[in-house]
Amino acid sequence: MKTEALSTALSPEQLDAIEEALRTAGFYILEHVITPEEAEYARTATLALAETDMARGAHHTYGNGNIRRVWALVGKGEIFRRLIQHPTVIAVWQRVLGPDVIASTFTANIVGPGAPAGGWHIDYPYWAMQPPFPDGFLTGQTVWMLDDFTSDNGATACIAGSHKTLRPPQRGEAEQLPMEVAVGSQGSVLFTNGAIWHQCLPNSTDQPRVGLLGMYNRSVVFPQEDMPRQLSEEELADESDLLKQLLGRRIPFRDPNHGLTWRRTATGFEQG
Numbered sequence: 001m002k003t004e005a006l007s008t009a010l011s012p013e014q015l016d017a018i019e020e021a022l023r024t025a026g027f028y029i030l031e032h033v034i035t036p037e038e039a040e041y042a043r044t045a046t047l048a049l050a051e052t053d054m055a056r057g058a059h060h061t062y063g064n065g066n067i068r069r070v071w072a073l074v075g076k077g078e079i080f081r082r083l084i085q086h087p088t089v090i091a092v093w094q095r096v097l098g099p100d101v102i103a104s105t106f107t108a109n110i111v112g113p114g115a116p117a118g119g120w121h122i123d124y125p126y127w128a129m130q131p132p133f134p135d136g137f138l139t140g141q142t143v144w145m146l147d148d149f150t151s152d153n154g155a156t157a158c159i160a161g162s163h164k165t166l167r168p169p170q171r172g173e174a175e176q177l178p179m180e181v182a183v184g185s186q187g188s189v190l191f192t193n194g195a196i197w198h199q200c201l202p203n204s205t206d207q208p209r210v211g212l213l214g215m216y217n218r219s220v221v222f223p224q225e226d227m228p229r230q231l232s233e234e235e236l237a238d239e240s241d242l243l244k245q246l247l248g249r250r251i252p253f254r255d256p257n258h259g260l261t262w263r264r265t266a267t268g269f270e271q272g
């Protein structure tokens with residue numbers, strides 16, 4: 001898989017290369033987006049949230065109970081609000097999905113020791129759509145590697161070019177095809193085309209593999225999670241315009257407060 005070292009913002013040439021990779025292979029790994037120390041900080045915060053979910057009995061597991069998901073991260077820590085709007089990630093998705101890009105989900109996927117493969121799939125909204133899918137980009141996935149991702153600790157695997165089929169894999173189909181494993185160092189990011197066939201691999205080590213999954217949509221594609229309501233008006237007040245945009249708080253007809261200022265009349269909508 002292609003990897004690249006990075007210390008600052010992306011150049012237009014790098015953005016060209018990433019866009020091209022998302023169009024052709026369907027994925028791209030960017031190394032050193034954050035430092036290992038920053039990644040470790042986010043990893044500790046993520047594992048603590050997973051423990052909180054467990055203690056509340058509200059945990060979500062799959063993969064024989066060994067893969068854990070933590071949902072709705074935006075309201076659960078400043079570090080997550082920082083990462084969802086990381087300038088490098090936003091530069092990629094604004095290039096591919098438009099300047100008015102929105103977030104679709106921001107969650108953690110923790111592949112625990114002994115976890116089996118997650119299962120080949122495509123990401124939302126594709127799994128909610130009937131094939132053939134429209135060509136082009138509707139959504140993109142961002143996998144934050146909060147650990148080194150290795151071939152034996154549950155790294156993400158992709159089937160290069162599979163997004164071009166414009167359909168999900170049939171049962172057993174992906175297993176017949178060569179896969180590429182997204183190995184990368186702690187603090188790296190894997191970008192994928194949302195329609196690519198992919199999964200997390202089994203974890204045969206004794207440590208959890210912690211990843212954050214940030215999905216971004218074209219603004220007209222309804223988000224997978226309820227993003228607008230993850231922060232209240234008060235919580236949002238001091239946040240950036242970009243975060244408000246990502247949470248869908250800049251789409252007038254979809255804002256939760258929409259109904260307060262607009263009302264339906266016999267002939268349409270009226271403000272007031």
Ligand SMILES: O=C(O)CCC(=O)C(=O)O
Binds near residue numbers: 201
């Ligand atoms: O955590 C990973 O490596 C990928 C998980 C994934 O594809 C998903 O949850 O949609």
Ligand SMILES: [Fe+2]
Binds near residue numbers: 121122123198
């Ligand atoms: Fe996925």
